[in-house]
Amino acid sequence: MSKETFCEAEERRMNKILNFGLPNSYKKLGIILVALSILFLITRKIFDIEISETIRFILKRVVLVGLLIIAISKEKVEDEMIQSMRGRAFTMAFIFGVIFSLAQPLFNYIASFIVEKEDDGLTDVGDFQVLWLLLTIYLLFFYMLKRRL
Known part of the structure; x- marks a missing residue:
């Protein structure tokens, strides 16, 4: 493999990573994940519902995943x-x-x-x-x- 084709292959891989994005329709999924998780966390706080630390941890991570999905979804x-x-x-x-x-x-x-x-x-x-x-x-x-x- 020549040096030029190796560099081209590396550039192609880098562009693939840099231009990564989910389809625009995933933005709705991200919004739903964020909204439901935050709504559940707020409702739990308002009505003083006790949930385990594991569920709180998971809900917070679902919020982060939802925000990430929104952020990397294409326009x-x-x-x-x-x-x-x-x-x-x-x-x-x-x-x-x-x-x-x-x-x-x-x-x-x-x-x-x-x-x-x-x-x-x-x-x-x-x-x-x-x-x-x-x-x-x-x-x-x-x-x-x-x-x-």
Whole structure:
């Protein structure tokens, strides 16, 4: 195999990964998953229904999967402008997520110190919070950019 064909094959594989997307119809599935999971979690909280930690864990992950499905579902018209907006939205979500992950423990520490007057130490931000924030911010930025189009 020559060097040129190897490079072409690598580029083709990379483009396949970069251009991956679910069909537009999957967006509805993602919305249904997110809505049902959040509705169940809110209903549980309002009516003080006790559920196991395992079910809460699963429901939170279903929310993340639903948001991911929405995020990687293609638009009806998927062109270079949409891909550019996706890139900008992912960039903004990443920056916002990093800032949140760095600042949130400090804010929690300050609030804890002011309210309780004791030193609880810094706590780390959980994986669910970061992933939920990244996906939500991405979707917000993407649809704001798309709306301006």
